[in-house]
Amino acid sequence: MIKNFLLGQSDVPMLSKALDVYLLRQKAIASNIANINTVGYRRKEVRFEDKLQAQMKTRLEGRETDKRHIPLGRLKVREVTPEITEDPSEVLESDVNNVDIDREIVEQVKNELRFMYVSRMASGSFNSLRASIKGRYDR
Numbered sequence: 826m827i828k829n830f831l832l833g834q835s836d837v838p839m840l841s842k843a844l845d846v847y848l849l850r851q852k853a854i855a856s857n858i859a860n861i862n863t864v865g866y867r868r869k870e871v872r873f874e875d876k877l878q879a880q881m882k883t884r885l886e887g888r889e890t891d892k893r894h895i896p897l898g899r900l901k902v903r904e905v906t907p908e909i910t911e912d913p914s915e916v917l918e919s920d921v922n923n924v925d926i927d928r929e930i931v932e933q934v935k936n937e938l939r940f941m942y943v944s945r946m947a948s949g950s951f952n953s954l955r956a957s958i959k960g961r962y963d964r
Contacts, residue, residue: 873907
């Protein structure tokens with residue numbers, strides 16, 4: 826119970842969700858690269874940030890007086906789920922599919938950098954929580 830309270834009060838849930846999204850995005854990119862020569866293949870992409878941004882703007886005012894009522898307020902980060910979609914763009918000049926290897930490599934590098942950055946942020950959060958629990962703070 827204390828663990829859930831501490832983690833719920835930190836940025837760990839958001840960072841954890843981001844890592845999950847980046848892992849899913851890496852799988853989609855790997856699938857795209859693996860199917861570079863597959864006729865008719867449609868490149869996959871992961872939609873999450875736009876869904877999260879839309880939910881962050883949505884807010885209903887009110888008070889929940891019964892557990893059976895519809896939940897009010899902003900959606901919690903863990904409730905926003907990433908979605909794998911197919912890119913509807915037309916087939917490239919190769920007449921094979923719509924996968925552009927240059928684009929996939931760039932997306933892979935960007936995704937890897939984001940993953941590493943968020944991993945470091947999560948590590949810092951856990952170090953801060955550990956220091957708080959022990960009663961000291963090291964910089």
